[in-house]
Amino acid sequence: MEFPFDVDALFPERITVLDQHLRPPARRPGTTTPARVDLQQQIMTIIDELGKASAKAQHLPAPITSASRMQSNRHVMYILKDTSARPAGKGAIVGFLKVGYKKLFVLDDREAHNEVEPLCILDFYIHESLQRHGHGRELFQHMLQKERVEPHQLAIDRPSQKLLKFLNKHYNLETTVPQVNNFVIFEGFFAHQHPPARKLPPKRAEGDIKPYSSSDREFLKVAVEPPWPLNRAPRRATPPAHPPPRSSSLGNSPERGPLRPFVPEQELLRSLRLCPPHPTARLLLATDPGGSPAQRRRTR
Numbered sequence: 001m002e003f004p005f006d007v008d009a010l011f012p013e014r015i016t017v018l019d020q021h022l023r024p025p026a027r028r029p030g031t032t033t034p035a036r037v038d039l040q041q042q043i044m045t046i047i048d049e050l051g052k053a054s055a056k057a058q059h060l061p062a063p064i065t066s067a068s069r070m071q072s073n074r075h076v077m078y079i080l081k082d083t084s085a086r087p088a089g090k091g092a093i094v095g096f097l098k099v100g101y102k103k104l105f106v107l108d109d110r111e112a113h114n115e116v117e118p119l120c121i122l123d124f125y126i127h128e129s130l131q132r133h134g135h136g137r138e139l140f141q142h143m144l145q146k147e148r149v150e151p152h153q154l155a156i157d158r159p160s161q162k163l164l165k166f167l168n169k170h171y172n173l174e175t176t177v178p179q180v181n182n183f184v185i186f187e188g189f190f191a192h193q194h195p196p197a198r199k200l201p202p203k204r205a206e207g208d209i210k211p212y213s214s215s216d217r218e219f220l221k222v223a224v225e226p227p228w229p230l231n232r233a234p235r236r237a238t239p240p241a242h243p244p245p246r247s248s249s250l251g252n253s254p255e256r257g258p259l260r261p262f263v264p265e266q267e268l269l270r271s272l273r274l275c276p277p278h279p280t281a282r283l284l285l286a287t288d289p290g291g292s293p294a295q296r297r298r299t300r
């Protein structure tokens with residue numbers, strides 16, 4: 001992937017690691033140094049283009065990786081440059097891997113909920129012309145070493161078939177532990193929780209708790225939709241004009257339909273007993289004059 005500026009000078013190392021600050025790496029001695037703001041603009045251009053290419057490769061309706069999303073999240077991007085081909089002496093980018101810690105509720109093999117904060121594979125892309133040349137493995141290995149994690153300790157955000165094959169081939173990851181969210185975890189995930197699953201800080205104030213295992217890809221569906229099960233259609237006296245969304249089963253992501261009115265209170269409370277609380281639900285209960293504190297406690 002080529003750019004109209006000198007990628008080779010911008011990223012002196014074969015693999016560059018970027019965090020939310022998008023700081024330009026130190027340049028090689030003797031290279032002219034453009035203004036810092038220009039360098040950061042170049043980095044933002046690279047990230048945006050990589051995000052678009054990755055989305056296209058995965059048939060996503062919109063990129064899940066962009067410079068602005070990097071700046072507003074605590075994700076880490078590993079970017080691999082091509083050190084062999086140097087078109088017009090400006091270098092090229094081979095691909096990237098994006099990771100980040102996320103608080104998730106995952107099921108173990110006894111189907112019990114566990115609150116964990118593992119390192120997650122969020123986005124991964126190698127340029128089409130260079131796939132199956134070992135570049136993906138090189139990036140992945142580098143990330144594992146830097147982050148000090150073992151492959152079975154990772155959670156993967158809705159992996160593609162190619163990524164599942166990749167993980168199987170290079171890391172023998174095959175048997176998954178079925179989940180009800182979009183993350184895939186493999187056998188062995190629960191065997192070693194320290195590290196990488198970060199020790200969680202003391203219980204946060206209720207308002208701070210994030211939605212149920214929110215995937216980075218959620219916003220691709222309906223941006224303002226509340227999470228499952230709050231998005232289920234209310235019971236209706238007359239049949240709906242359209243068939244209801246497919247029901248979910250263990251191991252599959254719940255199918256999300258378009259934004260619907262909230263479920264009736266009793267059904268909502270029943271659903272909430274089955275899953276961790278969500279701020280939207282708390283807001284509903286807090287504004288409901290009939291919702292007693294006892295009812296509210298049941299949602300914890």
Ligand SMILES: CC(=O)SCCNC(=O)CCNC(=O)[C@H](O)C(C)(C)COP(=O)(O)OP(=O)(O)OC[C@H]1O[C@@H](n2cnc3c(N)ncnc32)[C@H](O)[C@@H]1OP(=O)(O)O
Nearest residue numbers: 123124125126131132133134135136137159160165166169
């Ligand atoms: C959470 C997420 O990010 S999900 C999205 C993952 N990204 C994508 O699907 C985008 C398109 N794919 C890619 O960019 C790349 O194929 C990656 C990132 C998945 C792997 O990078 P590569 O450089 O191709 O991997 P690398 O060369 O190190 O390993 C090759 C192995 O990956 C798997 N793989 C890679 N491409 C394919 C493919 N087209 N079909 C099937 N398996 C594939 C295979 O196991 C392959 O081994 P094989 O060639 O012996 O069958």
